[in-house]
Amino acid sequence: MATKARNANYSSMTSVPSRAEWKTQQQPQKRAAFNIDSVAKATGGNVSQVRGGDVGGGTATMTNEMFNMVKAVVGVGVLSLPAGIAAFGDAPSASIPAALLIAGIGSVAAYNFSLLGRLCAITGALSYRGAWEKAVGPNTAWIPAVSCVVKTFFAILAYSMVLGDTFKALFQTLGFEVSREVSLLGLTALVLLPLCMLKNLSSLAPFSLAGIAGMLYTAAAMAVRYFDGSYADPTNGLALDVAENLRPAIGTKGAEAVFSSNAFILICMLSTSYMAHFNAPKFYLELKDNTIARWNTVVVTSFSISILFFIAIAAMGFSTFGGSCSGLILNNYSTKDSIMGFSRAAVAFALVFTYPLAFVGCRDGILEMLQVPKEERTDSKVNNLTYLILGSVTAVALKITDLSFIMSFGGATLGNALIYVYPAIMFRSAVKNMGDNATTAQKLEVYVAMTFAALGIAFGGIGAKMALGKLM
Secondary structure, X not given: XXXXXXXXXXXOOOOOOOOHHHHHHHOOOOOOOOOOOOOOOOOOOOHHHOOOHHHOOOOEOHHHHHHHHHHHHOOHHHHHHHHHHHOOOOOHHHHHHHHHHHHHHHHHHHHHHHHHHHHHHHHOOOOHHHHXXXXXXXXXXXXXXXXXXXXXXXXHHHHHHHHHHHHHHHHHHOOOOOOHHHHHHHHHHHHHHHHHOOOOOHHHHHHHHHHHHHHHHHHHHHHHHHHOOOOOOOOOHHHHHOOHHHOOEOOOOOHHHHHOOOHHHHHHHHHXXXXXXXXXXXXXXXXXXXXXXXXHHHHHHHHHHHHHHHHHHHHHHHHHHEOOOOOOHXXXXXXXXXXXXXXXXXXXXXXXXXXXXXXXXHHHHHHXXXXXXXXXXXXXXXXXXXXXXXXXHHHHHHHOOOHHHHHHHHHHHHHHHHHHHHHHHHHHHHHXXXXXXXXXXXXXXXXXXXXXXXXXXXXXXXXXXXXHHHHO
């Protein structure tokens, strides 16, 4: 009773109950919902020092974790956000409520990212699927596993779409007229396929750093073009070098337009943009001295930086082009614009060498889903699967050209599930399995998590309908 009374005063956000206390509660149950032998330790009676027991042992500093987390969150999806604002507005003031949406949804995404780390501390899980197995049960663990694989497929599909558009523009900059289809097919056959066939991708890891550098340069270049007014007049200057439907179109639908149902397109795009949650357990386990307090500091700082970056890209792009923003904002800029030409080159370089890293995640996930033992994963089987996946991705990328659709539809479905719904279900089951050892704060937090899950489902349903309607 003394333990229970003491725990009742703990904050759910900074505490993890001792897994030793679970043992009594879990012994009568048949299913192994938790790794009971991994006991969470509290040092000095300070609940902020509670760790994940033997799931700790990470060596990454907080600074390294923050850098890598920002790198994981800030991906190519951010380049579609201006189109998300253009879905409901065309006047610069529409960027104000959009910034609030970006910050609000980013905050909820950060909360659920933190929640996944805390679930690993409670259950001793080592992965997203492992957290589900231990909290909900192994029989349904295929649900998040399949979702992660399909979401990764959407990610490499977005990469292919961006690369097709980007290389077409780069060829034009060099004076060659090459279609998007030819650019994508040539790049896939000559560059992406050989890279995806590599057996060891460790040599490509350093190139992932180019991704964040390219995005930083792109944000700076977009700011320069906004403030110098190079595209301010759609009938003059660089704006004349782009297709008429991509020239600046500033109208009258401002901040109040956010109440349009089309705003759900931006909301769902953000679910894809912030998606890094299947890696949350990995980040938690790699953090040195992974107390919940240190973990929360890393998550809050990383997502705050990402939110500011998202707002900057979205606001600069939208304020420059208004209602004509393309699903890939780089398409709005002239191929004769040298500053943006470097941006295209930087993004293309980063995507080419990070593509195989995402691709292998999708391929290995499919092999896991098919329950192919590692010893049976021969070169022939892996290569055939590589051809199949890459061919399918390329075929879809050739057919669908609107990146904003992939971002919004993917976010409305799988993004919302992985960020909002699944973590809430896992946390609810975890607290239920604690029984009387669950703190009052944790029991109340279940309602918070389930509220976010319900909103995610509602927003996702509306957003998916809006995205499909836009495609039609």
